[in-house]
Amino acid sequence: MPRLSPRSTALRLSLGYAALYSFLTACVLLAAYLFATTEMREWIEEDVRARLWELREIHETEGLDSVLEQIRREGSTSERSSMIYQLSDGEGTFLGGNARGIPDFKGVSLVRQDAISVTGEFDSDVTRFLVRQIMLGDTRLVVGKSTHLYWEASEVLIEVMATGFLVLLFLGLVLGALLGRRTEQRILAISEVLTGVSDGHISRRISVGRTGDDLDRVSHAINGALRRLQALIESQQQISTDIAHDLKTPIQRLRQRLERARPRDEETAGMIEASIADTEAIIATFHALLRISQIEAGARRERFCETDLRQVCEAVASAFEAVAEDEGQVFVWTLPDEAVLVQGDADLLTQLTANVVENAIRHCPPETRIELSLGRDGTRSCLSIRDTGSGIPADERDRVMRRLYRLEKSRTTPGNGLGLSLVKAIADLHGATIELVDNDPGLAVHVVFPDAKSAAVRDGSGAATEPRRQSGPWQSGPSGAR
Amino acid sequence: MKVLLVEDDDQTAAYIRDGLVEAGHVVDHASSGTDGFVMALDGSHDVMIVDRMVPGLDGLSLVKSLRSAKNTTPVLFLSAMGGVDDRVDGLEAGGDDYLVKPFSFAELVARLAALVRRPAIRAEQTVLDVVDLKMDLLRRTVSRRGQVIPLQPREFVLLECLMRHSNRVLTRTMLLESVWNFHFDPQTNVVETHISRLRNKIDKPFDHDLIHTVRGAGYSLHA
Numbered sequence: 014m015p016r017l018s019p020r021s022t023a024l025r026l027s028l029g030y031a032a033l034y035s036f037l038t039a040c041v042l043l044a045a046y047l048f049a050t051t052e053m054r055e056w057i058e059e060d061v062r063a064r065l066w067e068l069r070e071i072h073e074t075e076g077l078d079s080v081l082e083q084i085r086r087e088g089s090t091s092e093r094s095s096m097i098y099q100l101s102d103g104e105g106t107f108l109g110g111n112a113r114g115i116p117d118f119k120g121v122s123l124v125r126q127d128a129i130s131v132t133g134e135f136d137s138d139v140t141r142f143l144v145r146q147i148m149l150g151d152t153r154l155v156v157g158k159s160t161h162l163y164w165e166a167s168e169v170l171i172e173v174m175a176t177g178f179l180v181l182l183f184l185g186l187v188l189g190a191l192l193g194r195r196t197e198q199r200i201l202a203i204s205e206v207l208t209g210v211s212d213g214h215i216s217r218r219i220s221v222g223r224t225g226d227d228l229d230r231v232s233h234a235i236n237g238a239l240r241r242l243q244a245l246i247e248s249q250q251q252i253s254t255d256i257a258h259d260l261k262t263p264i265q266r267l268r269q270r271l272e273r274a275r276p277r278d279e280e281t282a283g284m285i286e287a288s289i290a291d292t293e294a295i296i297a298t299f300h301a302l303l304r305i306s307q308i309e310a311g312a313r314r315e316r317f318c319e320t321d322l323r324q325v326c327e328a329v330a331s332a333f334e335a336v337a338e339d340e341g342q343v344f345v346w347t348l349p350d351e352a353v354l355v356q357g358d359a360d361l362l363t364q365l366t367a368n369v370v371e372n373a374i375r376h377c378p379p380e381t382r383i384e385l386s387l388g389r390d391g392t393r394s395c396l397s398i399r400d401t402g403s404g405i406p407a408d409e410r411d412r413v414m415r416r417l418y419r420l421e422k423s424r425t426t427p428g429n430g431l432g433l434s435l436v437k438a439i440a441d442l443h444g445a446t447i448e449l450v451d452n453d454p455g456l457a458v459h460v461v462f463p464d465a466k467s468a469a470v471r472d473g474s475g476a477a478t479e480p481r482r483q484s485g486p487w488q489s490g491p492s493g494a495r
Numbered sequence: 496m497k498v499l500l501v502e503d504d505d506q507t508a509a510y511i512r513d514g515l516v517e518a519g520h521v522v523d524h525a526s527s528g529t530d531g532f533v534m535a536l537d538g539s540h541d542v543m544i545v546d547r548m549v550p551g552l553d554g555l556s557l558v559k560s561l562r563s564a565k566n567t568t569p570v571l572f573l574s575a576m577g578g579v580d581d582r583v584d585g586l587e588a589g590g591d592d593y594l595v596k597p598f599s600f601a602e603l604v605a606r607l608a609a610l611v612r613r614p615a616i617r618a619e620q621t622v623l624d625v626v627d628l629k630m631d632l633l634r635r636t637v638s639r640r641g642q643v644i645p646l647q648p649r650e651f652v653l654l655e656c657l658m659r660h661s662n663r664v665l666t667r668t669m670l671l672e673s674v675w676n677f678h679f680d681p682q683t684n685v686v687e688t689h690i691s692r693l694r695n696k697i698d699k700p701f702d703h704d705l706i707h708t709v710r711g712a713g714y715s716l717h718a
């Protein structure tokens with residue numbers, strides 16, 4: 014199960030949208046609440062105003078007594094009243110109604126039930142009245158209506174809305190997280206496939222769902238690109254193989270004829286030997302070029318296993334120490350006591366080390382000190398070959414890794430200019446970096462390998478492979494190569 | 496020895512066959528993988544030379560099929576590809592050795608000779624003797640005419656290789672593969688340098704040379 018990171022775009026977007034959605038919902042609910050409560054308050058006001066107008070009508074047509082009669086009847090007959098009335102004269106003397114003690118006010122006002130005195134039965138919920146007053150001649154008429162229905166309705170409204178909002182918020186977050194997680198997993202799957210492909214598993218494909226959504230379309234497009242890439246790589250390899258076959262057969266025949274020629278004199282024998290040497294040089298260059306392209310195509314990576322760089326260095330040093338000494342050079346090697354493990358191919362790593370060492374031996378004058386060392390820098394392993402020869406000018410250091418590139422001064426020495434390109438190709442295959450630095454004097458080549466463990470995790474297949482150390486069958490001795 | 500050659504290129508086949516017949520060997524030739532498979536089934540050959548790209552059954556499948564049919568005839572693969580994985584592919588398919596085209600005839604013969612099972616080499620042999628040269632594999636010492644000769648570890652392995660295959664030719668590449676595990680061609684004279692050092696210790700102090708250079712082929716240890 015891939016891990017979800019809080020930095021995941023999908024998860025962040027989903028949760029972000031869930032939060033935004035909740036905020037907007039809250040705003041809409043608040044607006045609805047405000048609208049509904051305002052409306053209810055207006056209904057109450059409207060009731061009160063209508064009653065006032067009704068009573069003023071009665072006052073105008075039938076006089077004050079009828080008004081008194083009317084409010085007394087209403088104040089006492091309605092079993093559970095929610096209306097209050099108060100009629101008082103200019104001096105404030107109570108004339109009638111079921112409420113007393115409502116102070117003078119303007120427009121609309123709210124009075125608390127316990128601040129005035131009321132007669133008659135009221136609901137226990139009744140605590141406040143919305144009141145309005147008019148003057149009927151000299152007398153003041155106050156009509157009020159309990160606001161308890163308004164508050165009750167508000168409470169219900171708040172409860173319903175809050176519950177709804179919480180449910181929505183919860184659903185939004187959960188759905189957002191689920192959707193985000195699903196998307197994130199699909200993106201992780203895509204990125205895993207792409208990492209695998211760049212590690213050399215070119216045949217990997219992303220599994221495409223049937224929904225046909227944007228990720229499916231992207232996956233489909235990536236798969237198409239991968240198929241095309243694989244076809245290109247395969248056709249390139251096929252071309253290499255065909256060229257190898259078509260050119261090598263005539264070279265083989267040429268060599269066969271040269272070998273079978275029976276020279277009559279020493280001179281002819283010498284020419285034939287030189288021709289054989291030339292065919293061998295052609296073959297060597299040819300092999301090296303093929304090898305570099307195959308390594309660059311990631312050919313060998315599937316065979317990687319845990320490899321001890323110390324053993325590789327030991328084999329190379331033991332082979333070339335004597336060669337360097339015969340050239341009059343001083344060869345020094347310092348290797349750690351314990352194994353230095355990297356994920357890799359022992360044959361190729363041996364060739365890498367040998368090529369760099371040979372490069373130093375072949376291009377350095379006698380008396381040069383050549384040093385091979387291996388060390389660990391934290392989790393990384395560093396293979397270094399230093400010499401005190403004439404070095405490589407700084408502006409040429411990048412170019413020497415190119416195929417067939419040779420320094421001006423080296424044109425006369427034998428070699429095909431492929432040694433360091435092969436070194437570069439092998440290092441790249443292993444995820445190692447090569448640094449060419451000034452050894453002052455001379456050249457230092459550092460090959461820095463990534464951590465064996467992290468490389469194994471990245472590759473996923475690494476350590477499971479059996480170490481492969483096959484040699485020719487004639488090597489029957491129990492002592493082996495080391 | 497009796498050799499089965501599976502090779503579709505007529506010229507190469509003729510070259511190998513003529514050379515081997517001239518050296519007194521018997522050669523059966525098949526120009527397709529299917530023919531080769533049928534001819535190999537009776538198991539009468541001492542060694543097989545199989546080209547990887549032959550029509551019919553390709554070389555790798557041919558050897559895989561033979562191995563699953565319990566045929567254990569040693570196989571030398573020939574390949575024009577020379578790919579980085581080809582050698583390992585060949586060994587994994589059940590091949591015993593691998594040679595990339597173009598090759599020298601001497602290389603082919605030396606490798607064939609090394610593949611053919613030799614009669615009596617006891618597995619637990621602890622002392623190797625060639626004329627007056629003696630190698631103790633347990634104590635890791637070498638002496639000639641009773642005189643102890645100190646050797647570097649790789650010189651010891653090199654000499655051991657030569658002594659185990661005394662009277663046979665070991666080519667440069669065979670020595671590179673078995674002594675240093677180098678499966679590539681170095682640009683410097685690694686083998687020559689070490690052979691020369693070994694000679695200085697084994698042969699120079701004595702009047703009779705044991706290490707011989709076989710021109711155009713390699714080295715051989717014999718009286």
